[in-house]
Amino acid sequence: MGLFDIFKKKQAVDNQEENVKQEESEVAEEFQTDDNPEAEEAVLGVEEAEADDKSGASLEDDEADSSAEEDDESSDDADEAGPSQTRAIADNLQSRDDVQAEVNRKADTDAVIESPVDADEDAKEAAEKGAEKADSEDGDAETDAGEEAGDDSESDEQAEESESQVYEKGLTKSRQGFSARFNKFLANFRSVDEDFFEELEDTLIGSDLGFDLAISISNQVREAVKLENIKDKKDIRDLIIRLMVEQYEEQGQDEDQSMHFAPKGEPTVILFVGVNGVGKTTTVGKMAQRYKDEGKKVMMVAADTFRAGAVKQLQEWGTRVAVPVVAGAEKADPASVVYEAVEKAKAEAADVLFVDTAGRLQNNVNLMQELAKMNRVIQKVLPEAPQEVLLVLDATTGQNALQQAKLFQDSSEVTGLVLTKMDGTAKGGIVFAIRDQLHLPVKWVGFGEKVSDLRTFSAEDFVYGMFKDLVE
Ligand SMILES: Nc1nc2c(ncn2[C@@H]2O[C@H](COP(=O)(O)OP(=O)(O)OP(=O)(O)O)[C@@H](O)[C@H]2O)c(=O)[nH]1
Structure with missing residues (x-):
């Protein structure tokens, strides 16, 4: 899977999680808000009735000497609270069930995000990555490949999440800087003409990509726009980011990011x-x-x-x-x-x-x-x-x-x-x-x-x- 596909996948997961969180808080809010006062009153009524009932029961120990009888009585008392109150309690309980069902549904949605197919793909990819790493470092006695590769594959979902969060937080300034420049450039967008490419190059140079890379990306955008007949602003935006990510990935094919170590027993x-x-x-x-x-x-x-x-x-x-x-x-x-x-x-x-x-x-x-x-x-x-x-x-x-x-x-x-x-x-x-x-x-x-x-x-x-x- 390419770097841009991984990007899109991460984004899809993030968006879903965001949606789920929002829905959850909406449901929780709905549940907490006073939109079912009858139910709340009913609950209060029952609680009071139960309290009365308990004190009554202690006074009349002889009459109510079994817990089963007490239960019967309290349920009778609940009935005495009136049919509308009973209905309200049932409604209230039903809404609690709804909340639980909603939470369960979201848990299922989360599970779907990490579907078995994806998980399989990920496992395969991790194995391939490990193999590639081992291959590239094969014969290099000084390389502690297992250790470094192990570091990567060891990280469970939780650790990966927190790693992503560290990057997201640490890159806030850069992301905001780039987004501000890029959005300004897009806001000026009218059509794909020479001015557009000039502005694109300026934007990329201004974002510290360097002159050569800015020209290279701009040329690739020029070709892709023609080839794919892209006119829409959103499509152009996605295309530019995709090309930047793809170019970055391609250029890094031969880079060895791992740390190299001496053979055991030597510093x-x-x-x-x-x-x-x-x-x-x-x-x-x-x-x-x-x-x-x-x-x-x-x-x-x-x-x-x-x-x-x-x-x-x-x-x-x-x-x-x-x-x-x-x-x-x-x-x-x-x-x-x-x-x-x-x-x-x-x-x-x-x-x-x-x-x-x-x-x-x-x-x-x-x-x-x-x-x-x-x-x-x-x-x-x-x-x-x-x-x-x-x-x-x-x-x-x-x-x-x-x-x-x-x-x-x-x-x-x-x-x-x-x-x-x-x-x-x-x-x-x-x-x-x-x-x-x-x-x-x-x-x-x-x-x-x-x-x-x-x-x-x-x-x-x-x-x-x-x-x-x-x-x-
Ligand atoms: N915000 C931030 N500050 C950092 C980071 N890394 C280092 N610093 C700070 O940068 C300053 C300079 O760091 P040093 O480690 O003294 O730099 P140096 O290269 O050893 O400097 P010389 O000894 O003069 O050669 C210190 O105040 C560090 O705390 C970082 O990742 N983020």
Whole structure:
């Protein structure tokens, strides 16, 4: 199933759930409102009658000494409450039954949404995905494919739901930003002419998709509109979103989003690179907690010996997540501190070592030299390391992030991206531009400052979080 089909399916489920919720609250409201005062009065009447009856019964113990008789009496009393009241009670009970029936009907509707056919399809798809993943990683001894694939397939419906919710919440700003631009563009729509395509390109560029991708989408829309003879505004809107999602999916076919690990018994080294303030240290701290929670023995090293506060900041994270931090003297050679940390990680049989590097915006040559030196010293101890070089990008910087990525891509073996501060940006479109221009997998996303705000990247949840309000 394609990404856009998954999108539509998610949307259908969401819409149904929304409808069910609304109907439920309407029914509940109806039930609570005073539209059957006779019934309420009757209930009150019966309650009073029962209370009277009970006190009467205690006075006349001799006459009413069996509970069966008491029951008879109270039902007689209910009859004495008058035929209209009895009818009202029956009505009231009937309306209670109606509510229950309504709730049951909705439960059935929910079950239909996750029909056995769909469930089968999903299971098949998950199995296929797992197989594909295993195939693509076959022969790569350093890849802990089972573990990562297991992470995905393990998630039950509840976990999946909450993951989607995290994305929906985290992408609120981006979704609103994109929707506002896109709806403005559609509001101006009169006919499919050259002005239309110009405005479409402007809208997509303004949403941070980048020039090349905007032109490419616009050209595809031009062809599809002609081919499918689309004129209606809604159809055009759906077409544009569909093409964006399809293009995004197609471009990501060869991207390997999984994290790679060293063979058992050897530490995995994960290097974090990126300019100042993008969120490297924060990401290291969050990820350390995550892997620790998975049962791994984690270690961190502060390789930023230039900025006075940097070491302290990582040490604070170390205390917070209870993970040891290796730190050198101020202004020490970062490579020597990293060497020391790798040796320690090996000696102490750590599973993962996170390397928090300095975030200076340097010229290409310096950067290349420093990272190359760091790699050399790591490989002296662990020839296969580092298993990952994660470039951290601040999503709020939009196209600037893309420029930084190009610089780092030229000067180091970046294996994947971490996009931080997605919660604070209206520029979520950068995810499309990154794939279009860099072909580097986004492996993680940050939706806030809390440890739990770091998530593995899910294209499905991302696409849905971005466009859910735009397609019917
Ligand atoms: N809202 C939000 N803030 C984040 C996120 N990730 C990091 N931050 C914040 O961004 C700021 C900078 O984060 P750092 O981790 O210090 O960045 P750094 O790349 O290590 O910076 P240098 O040490 O200067 O290189 C901090 O205030 C973090 O709390 C995120 O996903 N969302």
